[in-house]
Amino acid sequence: MTKPSAPKRHLPTSPFKAPVAPPPKEFAVGDQVTHDMYGLGRVIGIEDGIAAFVDFGSVRQRILSPYTKMSKL
Numbered sequence: 001m002t003k004p005s006a007p008k009r010h011l012p013t014s015p016f017k018a019p020v021a022p023p024p025k026e027f028a029v030g031d032q033v034t035h036d037m038y039g040l041g042r043v044i045g046i047e048d049g050i051a052a053f054v055d056f057g058s059v060r061q062r063i064l065s066p067y068t069k070m071s072k073l
Helices: none
Strands: 032-035 039-047 051-055 060-064 070-072
Touching: none
Parallel strands: none
Antiparallel strands: 032 039, 032 070, 039 051, 051 060
């Protein structure tokens, strides 16, 4: 079975509740994070709502919001 290309939309007449979007992830300077591709790192800078600058030891990366592959430890 394949995944649909577009998410299903909620109809106002539906008896089911509309899906709730998860709150956006927020990071602060100094937070220790893990990234699916780069591994462990520390946030060294923030662009409000746009990106986070993270030092992964061997490389520094600018990770764009919505930080789907990054989580706070």
